[in-house]
Amino acid sequence: LSIKRAETSVIVIEPPEGMPKEEYEEWLSIDEDIPETATLTDLEIFQSVCEQDQAIKVDDSDGDDCIEKNPPTNAEMRQALDILKPGVQQRSTNF
Numbered sequence: 728l729s730i731k732r733a734e735t736s737v738i739v740i741e742p743p744e745g746m747p748k749e750e751y752e753e754w755l756s757i758d759e760d761i762p763e764t765a766t767l768t769d770l771e772i773f774q775s776v777c778e779q780d781q782a783i784k785v786d787d788s789d790g791d792d793c794i795e796k797n798p799p800t801n802a803e804m805r806q807a808l809d810i811l812k813p814g815v816q817q818r819s820t821n822f
Contacts, residue, residue, distance in 0.1 A: 743819035 742751030767775075799807070 743816065745820065 742748050
């Protein structure tokens with residue numbers, strides 16, 4: 728899986744190694760015909776997940792708030808991407 732940033736600030740995600748581009752595009756568009764009831768922002772999705780987590784009454788004794796007050800730095804996001812990328816690559820080849 729490779730991620731490239733185009734000049735118009737659009738992120739282009741290339742198909743996993745060994746997967747034909749046509750098959751990948753078909754796989755990505757599999758749910759395009761499903762009607763949307765609403766378009767949610769990332770924050771709305773995050774808040775909804777947090778509310779569901781709180782409704783489950785999980786013991787979150789570490790005291791962290793659900794929404795971070797300071798967003799992660801670019802370095803922290805790069806570090807997280809470096810951790811996630813190998814797992815995503817492995818899973819994309821083990822269908």
